[in-house]
Amino acid sequence: xxxxxxxxxxxxxxxxxxxxxxxxxxxxxxxxxxxxxxxxxxxxxxxxxxxxxxxxxxxxxxxxxxxxxxxxxxxxxxxxxxxxxxxxxxxxxxxxxxxxxxxxxxxxxxxxxxxxxxxxxxxxxxxxxxxxxxxxxxxxxxxxxxxxxxxxxxxxxxxxxxxxxxxxxxxxxxxxxxxxxxxxxxxxxxxxxxxxxxxxxxxxxxxxxxxxxxxxxxxxxxxxxxxxxxxxxxxxxxxxxxxxxxxxxxxxxxxxxxxxxxxxxxxxxxxxxxxxxxxxxxxxxxxxxxxxxxxxxxxxxxxxx
Amino acid sequence: xxxxxxxxxxxxxxxxxxxxxxxxxxxxxxxxxxxxxxxxxxxxxxxxxxxxxxxxxxxxxxxxxxxxxxxxxxxxxxxxxxxxxxxxxxxxxxxxxxxxxxxxxxxxxxxxxxxxxxxxxxxxxxxxxxxxxxxxxxxxxxxxxxxxxxxxxxxxxxxxxxxxxxxxxxxxxxxxxxxxxxxxxxxxxxxxxxxxxxxxxxxxxxxxxxxxxxxxxxxxxxxxxxxxxxxxxxxxxxxxxxxxxxxxxxxxxxxxxxxxxxx
Numbered sequence: 001x002x003x004x005x006x007x008x009x010x011x012x013x014x015x016x017x018x019x020x021x022x023x024x025x026x027x028x029x030x031x032x033x034x035x036x037x038x039x040x041x042x043x044x045x046x047x048x049x050x051x052x053x054x055x056x057x058x059x060x061x062x063x064x065x066x067x068x069x070x071x072x073x074x075x076x077x078x079x080x081x082x083x084x085x086x087x088x089x090x091x092x093x094x095x096x097x098x099x100x101x102x103x104x105x106x107x108x109x110x111x112x113x114x115x116x117x118x119x120x121x122x123x124x125x126x127x128x129x130x131x132x133x134x135x136x137x138x139x140x141x142x143x144x145x146x147x148x149x150x151x152x153x154x155x156x157x158x159x160x161x162x163x164x165x166x167x168x169x170x171x172x173x174x175x176x177x178x179x180x181x182x183x184x185x186x187x188x189x190x191x192x193x194x195x196x197x198x199x200x201x202x203x204x205x206x207x208x209x210x211x212x213x214x215x216x217x218x219x220x221x222x223x224x225x226x227x228x229x230x231x232x233x234x235x236x237x238x239x240x241x242x243x244x245x246x247x248x249x250x251x252x253x254x255x256x257x258x259x260x261x262x263x264x265x266x267x268x269x270x271x272x273x274x275x276x277x278x279x280x281x282x283x284x285x286x287x288x289x290x291x292x293x294x295x296x297x298x299x300x301x302x303x304x305x
Numbered sequence: 306x307x308x309x310x311x312x313x314x315x316x317x318x319x320x321x322x323x324x325x326x327x328x329x330x331x332x333x334x335x336x337x338x339x340x341x342x343x344x345x346x347x348x349x350x351x352x353x354x355x356x357x358x359x360x361x362x363x364x365x366x367x368x369x370x371x372x373x374x375x376x377x378x379x380x381x382x383x384x385x386x387x388x389x390x391x392x393x394x395x396x397x398x399x400x401x402x403x404x405x406x407x408x409x410x411x412x413x414x415x416x417x418x419x420x421x422x423x424x425x426x427x428x429x430x431x432x433x434x435x436x437x438x439x440x441x442x443x444x445x446x447x448x449x450x451x452x453x454x455x456x457x458x459x460x461x462x463x464x465x466x467x468x469x470x471x472x473x474x475x476x477x478x479x480x481x482x483x484x485x486x487x488x489x490x491x492x493x494x495x496x497x498x499x500x501x502x503x504x505x506x507x508x509x510x511x512x513x514x515x516x517x518x519x520x521x522x523x524x525x526x527x528x529x530x531x532x533x534x535x536x537x538x539x540x541x542x543x544x545x546x547x548x549x550x551x552x553x554x555x556x557x558x559x560x561x562x563x564x565x566x567x568x
Contacts, residue, residue: 191370192389244406
Protein backbone atom coordinates (compact mmCIF):
# COMPACT_ATOMS: atom_id res chain seq x y z
CA UNK A 1 0.00 0.00 0.00
CA UNK A 2 1.45 3.36 -0.99
CA UNK A 3 1.72 6.34 1.30
CA UNK A 4 -0.59 8.28 -0.99
CA UNK A 5 -3.36 5.82 -0.22
CA UNK A 6 -2.44 4.80 3.33
CA UNK A 7 -1.88 8.24 4.86
CA UNK A 8 -5.21 9.86 3.98
CA UNK A 9 -7.40 6.79 4.42
CA UNK A 10 -5.87 4.60 7.11
CA UNK A 11 -3.25 6.47 9.11
CA UNK A 12 -5.55 8.72 11.10
CA UNK A 13 -8.17 6.10 12.01
CA UNK A 14 -5.41 3.71 13.09
CA UNK A 15 -3.69 6.39 15.19
CA UNK A 16 -7.01 7.41 16.74
CA UNK A 17 -7.79 3.79 17.51
CA UNK A 18 -4.35 3.28 19.05
CA UNK A 19 -4.53 6.45 21.17
CA UNK A 20 -8.05 5.61 22.37
CA UNK A 21 -7.05 2.04 23.19
CA UNK A 22 -3.97 3.11 25.19
CA UNK A 23 -5.87 5.88 27.01
CA UNK A 24 -8.39 3.34 28.26
CA UNK A 25 -5.90 0.52 28.90
CA UNK A 26 -3.73 2.63 31.24
CA UNK A 27 -6.36 3.35 33.93
CA UNK A 28 -7.87 -0.05 33.12
CA UNK A 29 -4.86 -1.75 34.72
CA UNK A 30 -5.67 -0.20 38.07
CA UNK A 31 -9.41 -0.76 37.73
CA UNK A 32 -8.79 -4.46 37.07
CA UNK A 33 -6.33 -4.78 40.00
CA UNK A 34 -8.81 -3.03 42.29
CA UNK A 35 -11.51 -5.52 41.23
CA UNK A 36 -13.38 -2.56 39.78
CA UNK A 37 -13.37 -3.68 36.16
CA UNK A 38 -17.11 -3.21 36.28
CA UNK A 39 -16.49 0.43 37.16
CA UNK A 40 -14.94 0.86 33.70
CA UNK A 41 -18.12 -0.59 32.28
CA UNK A 42 -20.19 1.75 34.42
CA UNK A 43 -18.20 4.81 33.39
CA UNK A 44 -18.41 4.06 29.69
CA UNK A 45 -22.17 3.73 29.99
CA UNK A 46 -22.81 6.90 31.98
CA UNK A 47 -20.70 8.88 29.53
CA UNK A 48 -23.68 8.78 27.16
CA UNK A 49 -26.21 10.64 29.38
CA UNK A 50 -23.39 12.99 30.37
CA UNK A 51 -22.67 13.89 26.78
CA UNK A 52 -26.36 14.31 25.95
CA UNK A 53 -26.96 16.55 28.95
CA UNK A 54 -23.81 18.51 28.11
CA UNK A 55 -25.20 18.99 24.61
CA UNK A 56 -28.68 19.97 25.83
CA UNK A 57 -27.25 22.63 28.12
CA UNK A 58 -24.71 24.15 25.76
CA UNK A 59 -26.39 23.33 22.46
CA UNK A 60 -23.04 22.56 20.95
CA UNK A 61 -20.91 19.55 20.22
CA UNK A 62 -18.01 21.34 21.74
CA UNK A 63 -15.58 18.78 23.13
CA UNK A 64 -15.30 20.60 26.46
CA UNK A 65 -19.05 20.62 27.05
CA UNK A 66 -19.11 16.89 26.37
CA UNK A 67 -16.11 16.26 28.55
CA UNK A 68 -17.57 18.22 31.46
CA UNK A 69 -20.96 16.55 31.05
CA UNK A 70 -19.39 13.11 31.01
CA UNK A 71 -17.14 13.88 33.97
CA UNK A 72 -20.16 15.15 35.92
CA UNK A 73 -22.11 12.02 35.02
CA UNK A 74 -19.20 9.78 36.07
CA UNK A 75 -18.88 11.65 39.35
CA UNK A 76 -22.63 11.41 39.87
CA UNK A 77 -22.63 7.66 39.25
CA UNK A 78 -19.71 7.08 41.65
CA UNK A 79 -21.45 9.07 44.38
CA UNK A 80 -24.78 7.37 43.65
CA UNK A 81 -23.15 3.92 43.86
CA UNK A 82 -21.53 4.87 47.16
CA UNK A 83 -24.71 6.34 48.66
CA UNK A 84 -26.87 3.36 47.64
CA UNK A 85 -24.26 0.98 49.05
CA UNK A 86 -24.30 2.79 52.38
CA UNK A 87 -28.05 3.00 52.79
CA UNK A 88 -29.15 -0.29 51.24
CA UNK A 89 -26.39 -2.81 51.96
CA UNK A 90 -26.90 -4.32 48.49
CA UNK A 91 -23.81 -5.90 46.96
CA UNK A 92 -21.62 -3.32 45.17
CA UNK A 93 -21.56 -5.18 41.84
CA UNK A 94 -25.35 -5.26 41.73
CA UNK A 95 -25.58 -1.55 42.55
CA UNK A 96 -23.11 -0.68 39.79
CA UNK A 97 -25.14 -2.73 37.34
CA UNK A 98 -28.34 -0.95 38.32
CA UNK A 99 -26.87 2.55 38.35
CA UNK A 100 -25.11 2.36 35.03
CA UNK A 101 -27.86 0.61 33.09
CA UNK A 102 -30.40 3.10 34.46
CA UNK A 103 -28.26 6.08 33.53
CA UNK A 104 -27.43 4.61 30.12
CA UNK A 105 -31.13 4.01 29.46
CA UNK A 106 -31.87 7.54 30.58
CA UNK A 107 -29.23 8.73 28.12
CA UNK A 108 -30.91 6.83 25.29
CA UNK A 109 -34.32 8.32 26.19
CA UNK A 110 -32.86 11.81 26.34
CA UNK A 111 -31.13 11.26 23.03
CA UNK A 112 -34.37 10.14 21.33
CA UNK A 113 -36.46 12.93 22.74
CA UNK A 114 -34.05 15.77 22.20
CA UNK A 115 -32.94 17.14 18.88
CA UNK A 116 -29.49 15.87 19.77
CA UNK A 117 -30.30 12.84 17.64
CA UNK A 118 -30.65 14.97 14.56
CA UNK A 119 -27.08 16.11 14.73
CA UNK A 120 -24.07 13.93 15.01
CA UNK A 121 -25.24 12.13 18.14
CA UNK A 122 -27.21 8.95 17.72
CA UNK A 123 -27.43 5.58 19.40
CA UNK A 124 -25.52 3.68 16.74
CA UNK A 125 -22.76 6.25 16.83
CA UNK A 126 -22.66 6.00 20.59
CA UNK A 127 -22.12 2.25 20.42
CA UNK A 128 -19.81 1.87 17.45
CA UNK A 129 -18.23 5.28 16.99
CA UNK A 130 -17.18 6.25 13.49
CA UNK A 131 -13.56 5.32 13.32
CA UNK A 132 -13.72 4.59 9.56
CA UNK A 133 -14.90 8.10 8.77
CA UNK A 134 -12.08 9.87 10.59
CA UNK A 135 -9.99 10.12 7.47
CA UNK A 136 -7.54 12.84 6.45
CA UNK A 137 -8.55 13.87 2.95
CA UNK A 138 -6.05 16.71 2.61
CA UNK A 139 -3.12 14.34 2.96
CA UNK A 140 -1.17 13.51 -0.19
CA UNK A 141 1.26 11.03 1.34
CA UNK A 142 3.83 10.79 4.12
CA UNK A 143 5.15 14.27 3.24
CA UNK A 144 1.83 15.75 4.43
CA UNK A 145 2.91 15.03 7.99
CA UNK A 146 5.29 17.97 7.62
CA UNK A 147 2.87 20.21 5.74
CA UNK A 148 1.19 22.69 8.12
CA UNK A 149 -1.67 23.29 5.70
CA UNK A 150 -2.51 19.61 5.49
CA UNK A 151 -2.02 19.13 9.20
CA UNK A 152 -4.62 21.81 9.88
CA UNK A 153 -7.26 19.55 8.39
CA UNK A 154 -6.50 16.55 10.57
CA UNK A 155 -9.65 15.13 12.18
CA UNK A 156 -9.97 17.08 15.47
CA UNK A 157 -10.39 13.80 17.37
CA UNK A 158 -6.74 12.98 16.75
CA UNK A 159 -5.10 15.92 18.56
CA UNK A 160 -7.79 15.74 21.25
CA UNK A 161 -7.06 12.08 21.95
CA UNK A 162 -3.31 12.69 21.80
CA UNK A 163 -3.68 15.48 24.35
CA UNK A 164 -5.78 13.39 26.72
CA UNK A 165 -3.36 10.48 26.34
CA UNK A 166 -0.45 12.75 27.32
CA UNK A 167 -2.47 14.02 30.28
CA UNK A 168 -3.36 10.50 31.43
CA UNK A 169 0.24 9.35 31.06
CA UNK A 170 1.48 12.36 33.02
CA UNK A 171 -1.01 11.83 35.85
CA UNK A 172 -0.14 8.16 36.07
CA UNK A 173 3.57 8.89 36.22
CA UNK A 174 3.16 11.57 38.90
CA UNK A 175 0.79 9.55 41.06
CA UNK A 176 2.37 6.16 40.35
CA UNK A 177 3.43 5.43 43.93
CA UNK A 178 0.21 6.45 45.70
CA UNK A 179 -1.79 4.55 43.06
CA UNK A 180 0.33 1.45 43.51
CA UNK A 181 0.32 1.53 47.32
CA UNK A 182 -3.38 2.26 47.67
CA UNK A 183 -4.32 -0.34 45.05
CA UNK A 184 -2.33 -3.04 46.84
CA UNK A 185 -3.13 -2.14 50.44
CA UNK A 186 -5.66 0.59 51.05
CA UNK A 187 -5.54 0.33 54.85
CA UNK A 188 -1.78 0.75 54.88
CA UNK A 189 -1.95 3.62 52.38
CA UNK A 190 -4.38 5.39 54.70
CA UNK A 191 -2.07 4.85 57.65
CA UNK A 192 0.64 6.70 55.70
CA UNK A 193 -1.76 9.61 55.37
CA UNK A 194 -2.53 9.06 51.68
CA UNK A 195 -5.98 10.39 50.68
CA UNK A 196 -7.26 7.02 49.46
CA UNK A 197 -10.78 8.18 48.65
CA UNK A 198 -9.44 11.06 46.56
CA UNK A 199 -7.03 8.68 44.79
CA UNK A 200 -9.85 6.29 44.06
CA UNK A 201 -12.06 9.10 42.78
CA UNK A 202 -9.15 10.53 40.78
CA UNK A 203 -8.67 7.16 39.08
CA UNK A 204 -12.35 7.07 38.17
CA UNK A 205 -12.09 10.63 36.83
CA UNK A 206 -9.08 9.69 34.68
CA UNK A 207 -11.02 6.69 33.41
CA UNK A 208 -13.91 9.05 32.64
CA UNK A 209 -11.55 11.35 30.71
CA UNK A 210 -10.30 8.36 28.72
CA UNK A 211 -13.85 7.15 28.17
CA UNK A 212 -15.24 10.44 26.95
CA UNK A 213 -12.41 11.32 24.56
CA UNK A 214 -12.34 7.78 23.20
CA UNK A 215 -16.13 7.43 23.13
CA UNK A 216 -16.49 10.38 20.79
CA UNK A 217 -14.17 8.75 18.25
CA UNK A 218 -14.59 5.03 18.67
CA UNK A 219 -17.84 4.41 20.59
CA UNK A 220 -18.50 2.62 23.82
CA UNK A 221 -17.79 -0.95 22.61
CA UNK A 222 -14.07 -0.25 22.32
CA UNK A 223 -14.02 1.73 25.55
CA UNK A 224 -15.47 -1.15 27.56
CA UNK A 225 -13.20 -3.70 25.90
CA UNK A 226 -10.07 -1.55 26.30
CA UNK A 227 -10.61 -0.86 30.00
CA UNK A 228 -10.56 -4.56 30.76
CA UNK A 229 -9.08 -6.83 28.05
CA UNK A 230 -5.52 -5.46 27.62
CA UNK A 231 -5.00 -5.09 31.38
CA UNK A 232 -6.43 -8.51 32.23
CA UNK A 233 -4.34 -10.13 29.46
CA UNK A 234 -1.23 -8.24 30.59
CA UNK A 235 -1.65 -9.52 34.16
CA UNK A 236 -1.27 -13.05 32.78
CA UNK A 237 2.07 -12.16 31.17
CA UNK A 238 4.03 -10.80 34.14
CA UNK A 239 4.21 -10.49 37.92
CA UNK A 240 5.50 -6.91 37.89
CA UNK A 241 3.17 -3.94 37.79
CA UNK A 242 5.34 -1.76 35.52
CA UNK A 243 5.77 -4.64 33.07
CA UNK A 244 2.04 -5.29 33.22
CA UNK A 245 1.36 -1.68 32.17
CA UNK A 246 3.75 -2.06 29.20
CA UNK A 247 2.14 -5.32 28.14
CA UNK A 248 -1.29 -3.71 28.31
CA UNK A 249 -0.08 -0.89 26.04
CA UNK A 250 1.31 -3.44 23.56
CA UNK A 251 -1.97 -5.38 23.59
CA UNK A 252 -4.00 -2.18 23.20
CA UNK A 253 -1.92 -1.15 20.13
CA UNK A 254 -2.06 -4.64 18.68
CA UNK A 255 -5.86 -4.76 19.06
CA UNK A 256 -6.32 -1.34 17.49
CA UNK A 257 -4.03 -1.92 14.50
CA UNK A 258 -4.95 -5.53 13.76
CA UNK A 259 -8.62 -4.83 14.40
CA UNK A 260 -8.71 -1.90 12.02
CA UNK A 261 -6.90 -3.74 9.23
CA UNK A 262 -8.90 -6.95 9.63
CA UNK A 263 -12.19 -5.02 9.68
CA UNK A 264 -11.26 -3.20 6.49
CA UNK A 265 -9.68 -6.00 4.49
CA UNK A 266 -10.39 -9.27 6.32
CA UNK A 267 -13.89 -9.88 4.94
CA UNK A 268 -12.63 -9.36 1.38
CA UNK A 269 -9.78 -11.83 1.94
CA UNK A 270 -12.32 -14.51 2.72
CA UNK A 271 -14.67 -13.57 -0.09
CA UNK A 272 -17.20 -11.19 1.46
CA UNK A 273 -18.03 -7.86 -0.14
CA UNK A 274 -18.26 -5.47 2.75
CA UNK A 275 -15.90 -4.31 5.43
CA UNK A 276 -17.13 -4.81 9.01
CA UNK A 277 -17.18 -2.35 11.91
CA UNK A 278 -13.65 -1.45 13.00
CA UNK A 279 -14.82 -0.88 16.58
CA UNK A 280 -16.39 -4.32 16.73
CA UNK A 281 -13.30 -5.96 15.23
CA UNK A 282 -10.90 -4.13 17.57
CA UNK A 283 -12.91 -5.23 20.61
CA UNK A 284 -13.08 -8.79 19.24
CA UNK A 285 -9.30 -8.91 18.74
CA UNK A 286 -8.74 -7.64 22.29
CA UNK A 287 -10.98 -10.42 23.57
CA UNK A 288 -9.05 -12.98 21.47
CA UNK A 289 -5.75 -11.72 22.90
CA UNK A 290 -7.16 -12.14 26.40
CA UNK A 291 -8.27 -15.67 25.50
CA UNK A 292 -4.82 -16.55 24.13
CA UNK A 293 -3.13 -15.17 27.27
CA UNK A 294 -5.55 -17.10 29.48
CA UNK A 295 -4.45 -20.32 27.79
CA UNK A 296 -0.76 -19.65 27.13
CA UNK A 297 0.23 -16.75 29.42
CA UNK A 298 3.26 -17.56 31.60
CA UNK A 299 1.70 -16.21 34.81
CA UNK A 300 -1.72 -17.74 34.49
CA UNK A 301 -1.31 -20.38 37.24
CA UNK A 302 -3.60 -20.08 40.21
CA UNK A 303 -1.51 -18.97 43.13
CA UNK A 304 -1.62 -20.32 46.62
CA UNK A 305 -1.80 -17.74 49.38
CA UNK B 306 -27.37 26.66 74.62
CA UNK B 307 -26.37 23.12 73.92
CA UNK B 308 -23.25 22.24 75.75
CA UNK B 309 -20.99 19.61 74.24
CA UNK B 310 -19.36 17.43 76.78
CA UNK B 311 -15.60 17.42 76.39
CA UNK B 312 -13.20 15.25 78.22
CA UNK B 313 -10.84 17.71 79.83
CA UNK B 314 -8.45 15.23 81.35
CA UNK B 315 -5.21 15.82 79.50
CA UNK B 316 -3.73 12.74 77.94
CA UNK B 317 -0.29 11.97 79.25
CA UNK B 318 2.15 13.60 76.80
CA UNK B 319 4.81 10.98 77.44
CA UNK B 320 2.50 8.21 76.24
CA UNK B 321 3.05 7.09 72.64
CA UNK B 322 -0.68 6.51 72.35
CA UNK B 323 -3.35 7.91 74.64
CA UNK B 324 -7.05 7.62 73.93
CA UNK B 325 -9.87 9.47 75.68
CA UNK B 326 -13.58 8.74 75.28
CA UNK B 327 -13.23 6.99 71.93
CA UNK B 328 -16.50 5.78 70.39
CA UNK B 329 -16.90 4.27 66.94
CA UNK B 330 -19.95 2.75 65.34
CA UNK B 331 -20.71 0.88 62.15
CA UNK B 332 -24.27 1.83 61.32
CA UNK B 333 -26.45 1.46 64.40
CA UNK B 334 -24.19 -0.91 66.26
CA UNK B 335 -21.48 0.56 68.48
CA UNK B 336 -18.08 -1.01 67.79
CA UNK B 337 -16.27 0.87 70.54
CA UNK B 338 -17.87 2.79 73.35
CA UNK B 339 -16.11 5.48 75.35
CA UNK B 340 -12.71 3.81 75.49
CA UNK B 341 -9.94 5.45 77.53
CA UNK B 342 -6.46 4.00 77.47
CA UNK B 343 -2.87 5.04 77.88
CA UNK B 344 -0.13 2.94 76.33
CA UNK B 345 3.07 2.91 78.39
CA UNK B 346 6.22 4.10 76.58
CA UNK B 347 8.63 1.35 75.48
CA UNK B 348 6.05 -1.29 76.24
CA UNK B 349 4.79 -4.29 74.34
CA UNK B 350 1.06 -4.21 74.67
CA UNK B 351 -1.42 -6.88 73.57
CA UNK B 352 -4.95 -5.84 72.74
CA UNK B 353 -7.21 -8.79 73.48
CA UNK B 354 -10.93 -9.42 73.46
CA UNK B 355 -13.52 -11.70 71.82
CA UNK B 356 -14.37 -11.58 68.11
CA UNK B 357 -16.21 -8.38 67.29
CA UNK B 358 -14.93 -6.67 70.43
CA UNK B 359 -13.51 -3.80 68.37
CA UNK B 360 -9.80 -4.68 68.54
CA UNK B 361 -8.99 -3.96 64.89
CA UNK B 362 -11.41 -1.05 64.92
CA UNK B 363 -9.43 0.46 67.78
CA UNK B 364 -6.25 0.50 65.68
CA UNK B 365 -8.11 1.85 62.66
CA UNK B 366 -9.71 4.60 64.72
CA UNK B 367 -6.28 5.58 66.05
CA UNK B 368 -5.03 5.84 62.45
CA UNK B 369 -8.11 7.77 61.41
CA UNK B 370 -9.18 5.18 58.84
CA UNK B 371 -12.57 4.67 60.45
CA UNK B 372 -14.46 7.78 61.53
CA UNK B 373 -14.68 8.46 65.25
CA UNK B 374 -18.06 9.37 66.72
CA UNK B 375 -16.36 10.96 69.69
CA UNK B 376 -13.09 10.95 71.51
CA UNK B 377 -9.52 12.11 71.27
CA UNK B 378 -6.38 10.30 70.24
CA UNK B 379 -2.99 11.70 71.03
CA UNK B 380 0.29 10.34 69.69
CA UNK B 381 3.28 11.29 71.85
CA UNK B 382 1.08 14.02 73.31
CA UNK B 383 0.20 15.57 69.95
CA UNK B 384 -2.39 15.25 67.22
CA UNK B 385 -2.20 12.36 64.77
CA UNK B 386 -1.62 14.67 61.78
CA UNK B 387 1.69 15.97 63.09
CA UNK B 388 2.94 12.62 64.42
CA UNK B 389 1.81 10.26 61.68
CA UNK B 390 5.40 9.74 60.52
CA UNK B 391 6.19 8.17 63.90
CA UNK B 392 3.63 5.38 63.43
CA UNK B 393 4.07 2.19 61.44
CA UNK B 394 0.99 0.06 60.85
CA UNK B 395 0.91 -3.63 59.98
CA UNK B 396 -2.58 -4.50 58.69
CA UNK B 397 -4.07 -7.98 58.81
CA UNK B 398 -2.40 -10.15 56.21
CA UNK B 399 -5.79 -11.28 54.90
CA UNK B 400 -6.83 -7.68 54.18
CA UNK B 401 -4.95 -7.54 50.86
CA UNK B 402 -4.93 -9.51 47.63
CA UNK B 403 -1.51 -11.20 47.50
CA UNK B 404 -1.97 -11.86 43.81
CA UNK B 405 -1.04 -8.21 43.22
CA UNK B 406 1.82 -7.92 40.67
CA UNK B 407 4.66 -6.96 43.00
CA UNK B 408 7.73 -8.61 44.45
CA UNK B 409 8.96 -8.55 48.04
CA UNK B 410 11.27 -5.58 47.42
CA UNK B 411 8.40 -3.51 45.94
CA UNK B 412 6.28 -4.04 49.04
CA UNK B 413 9.07 -3.15 51.48
CA UNK B 414 9.90 0.00 49.50
CA UNK B 415 6.30 1.13 50.05
CA UNK B 416 7.42 1.71 53.64
CA UNK B 417 9.67 4.51 52.38
CA UNK B 418 6.86 6.45 50.72
CA UNK B 419 6.91 9.24 53.28
CA UNK B 420 10.55 9.94 52.43
CA UNK B 421 10.49 9.25 48.71
CA UNK B 422 7.21 11.04 48.02
CA UNK B 423 5.76 11.19 44.53
CA UNK B 424 8.74 11.47 42.26
CA UNK B 425 12.06 11.18 44.07
CA UNK B 426 14.10 8.30 42.71
CA UNK B 427 14.78 5.29 44.90
CA UNK B 428 18.36 5.80 46.09
CA UNK B 429 21.02 3.37 47.25
CA UNK B 430 20.28 4.50 50.79
CA UNK B 431 16.62 3.54 50.31
CA UNK B 432 17.65 0.15 48.96
CA UNK B 433 19.89 -0.32 51.98
CA UNK B 434 17.03 0.47 54.38
CA UNK B 435 14.77 -2.03 52.61
CA UNK B 436 17.53 -4.63 52.58
CA UNK B 437 18.16 -4.15 56.30
CA UNK B 438 14.43 -4.47 57.08
CA UNK B 439 14.27 -7.71 55.10
CA UNK B 440 17.36 -9.06 56.86
CA UNK B 441 15.82 -8.32 60.26
CA UNK B 442 12.85 -10.58 59.47
CA UNK B 443 15.03 -13.19 57.74
CA UNK B 444 13.62 -12.60 54.26
CA UNK B 445 16.65 -11.16 52.43
CA UNK B 446 16.83 -14.17 50.10
CA UNK B 447 13.29 -13.58 48.90
CA UNK B 448 13.65 -9.98 47.70
CA UNK B 449 12.75 -10.77 44.09
CA UNK B 450 10.03 -13.29 44.86
CA UNK B 451 6.50 -12.54 43.69
CA UNK B 452 4.48 -11.95 46.85
CA UNK B 453 1.76 -14.43 45.85
CA UNK B 454 4.33 -17.23 45.92
CA UNK B 455 5.18 -16.70 49.59
CA UNK B 456 3.75 -18.74 52.45
CA UNK B 457 1.45 -17.02 54.92
CA UNK B 458 4.27 -16.66 57.44
CA UNK B 459 6.60 -15.18 54.81
CA UNK B 460 3.92 -12.70 53.76
CA UNK B 461 3.51 -11.62 57.36
CA UNK B 462 7.27 -11.09 57.66
CA UNK B 463 7.24 -8.95 54.51
CA UNK B 464 4.47 -6.82 56.05
CA UNK B 465 6.58 -6.44 59.18
CA UNK B 466 9.66 -5.54 57.10
CA UNK B 467 7.65 -2.81 55.35
CA UNK B 468 6.79 -1.33 58.77
CA UNK B 469 10.42 -1.64 59.93
CA UNK B 470 11.55 0.31 56.85
CA UNK B 471 9.47 3.24 58.13
CA UNK B 472 11.75 3.49 61.16
CA UNK B 473 8.82 4.56 63.32
CA UNK B 474 8.56 4.94 67.10
CA UNK B 475 5.14 3.35 67.55
CA UNK B 476 4.24 0.05 65.86
CA UNK B 477 0.60 -0.94 65.54
CA UNK B 478 0.08 -4.54 64.44
CA UNK B 479 -3.24 -6.18 63.63
CA UNK B 480 -3.12 -9.91 64.43
CA UNK B 481 0.53 -10.41 63.37
CA UNK B 482 0.46 -14.09 64.32
CA UNK B 483 -2.77 -15.05 62.53
CA UNK B 484 -2.19 -18.04 60.27
CA UNK B 485 1.61 -18.07 60.49
CA UNK B 486 3.95 -20.98 61.16
CA UNK B 487 5.72 -21.43 64.51
CA UNK B 488 9.11 -20.34 63.11
CA UNK B 489 7.62 -17.08 61.84
CA UNK B 490 5.89 -16.47 65.15
CA UNK B 491 9.22 -16.83 66.96
CA UNK B 492 10.98 -14.63 64.41
CA UNK B 493 8.35 -11.90 64.64
CA UNK B 494 8.30 -11.81 68.42
CA UNK B 495 12.11 -11.58 68.45
CA UNK B 496 11.97 -8.57 66.11
CA UNK B 497 9.30 -6.92 68.25
CA UNK B 498 11.30 -7.46 71.43
CA UNK B 499 14.33 -5.86 69.77
CA UNK B 500 12.19 -2.88 68.84
CA UNK B 501 11.16 -2.55 72.46
CA UNK B 502 14.80 -2.78 73.58
CA UNK B 503 15.60 0.02 71.12
CA UNK B 504 13.08 2.23 72.93
CA UNK B 505 10.15 1.75 70.56
CA UNK B 506 6.58 0.96 71.55
CA UNK B 507 4.69 -2.03 70.18
CA UNK B 508 0.91 -2.49 70.28
CA UNK B 509 -0.52 -5.67 68.76
CA UNK B 510 -4.00 -7.05 68.43
CA UNK B 511 -3.59 -10.60 69.65
CA UNK B 512 -5.92 -13.57 69.76
CA UNK B 513 -3.93 -16.38 71.35
CA UNK B 514 -4.49 -16.03 75.09
CA UNK B 515 -1.94 -18.74 75.90
CA UNK B 516 0.97 -16.61 74.63
CA UNK B 517 -0.08 -13.20 75.98
CA UNK B 518 1.98 -13.45 79.15
CA UNK B 519 5.04 -14.77 77.29
CA UNK B 520 5.09 -12.21 74.51
CA UNK B 521 3.81 -9.01 76.08
CA UNK B 522 4.40 -6.93 79.19
CA UNK B 523 1.16 -4.93 79.06
CA UNK B 524 -2.38 -5.87 78.09
CA UNK B 525 -5.50 -3.97 77.03
CA UNK B 526 -8.69 -5.98 77.42
CA UNK B 527 -11.69 -4.74 75.50
CA UNK B 528 -15.17 -5.83 74.65
CA UNK B 529 -16.64 -2.76 72.95
CA UNK B 530 -15.85 -1.00 76.23
CA UNK B 531 -12.50 -1.05 77.94
CA UNK B 532 -12.50 -3.81 80.57
CA UNK B 533 -8.97 -3.41 81.93
CA UNK B 534 -5.53 -2.11 80.99
CA UNK B 535 -2.15 -2.33 82.65
CA UNK B 536 0.78 -4.61 83.31
CA UNK B 537 0.32 -8.30 82.59
CA UNK B 538 1.00 -9.30 86.21
CA UNK B 539 -1.78 -7.21 87.67
CA UNK B 540 -4.21 -7.02 84.76
CA UNK B 541 -4.24 -10.39 82.99
CA UNK B 542 -6.31 -12.01 85.71
CA UNK B 543 -9.05 -14.66 85.56
CA UNK B 544 -11.61 -12.10 86.71
CA UNK B 545 -10.71 -9.63 83.97
CA UNK B 546 -10.69 -12.45 81.42
CA UNK B 547 -14.13 -13.54 82.57
CA UNK B 548 -15.35 -9.94 82.33
CA UNK B 549 -13.88 -9.56 78.84
CA UNK B 550 -14.97 -12.84 77.31
CA UNK B 551 -18.08 -13.45 79.42
CA UNK B 552 -19.40 -17.00 79.18
CA UNK B 553 -17.38 -17.60 76.04
CA UNK B 554 -14.27 -18.43 78.02
CA UNK B 555 -14.75 -21.61 79.98
CA UNK B 556 -13.24 -22.11 83.39
CA UNK B 557 -11.24 -25.00 81.95
CA UNK B 558 -9.57 -22.65 79.50
CA UNK B 559 -8.69 -20.25 82.28
CA UNK B 560 -7.16 -23.12 84.24
CA UNK B 561 -5.04 -23.99 81.23
CA UNK B 562 -3.96 -20.37 80.95
CA UNK B 563 -3.08 -20.36 84.61
CA UNK B 564 -0.81 -23.34 84.04
CA UNK B 565 0.73 -21.48 81.11
CA UNK B 566 1.93 -18.77 83.47
CA UNK B 567 -1.12 -16.71 84.29
CA UNK B 568 -1.02 -15.31 87.79
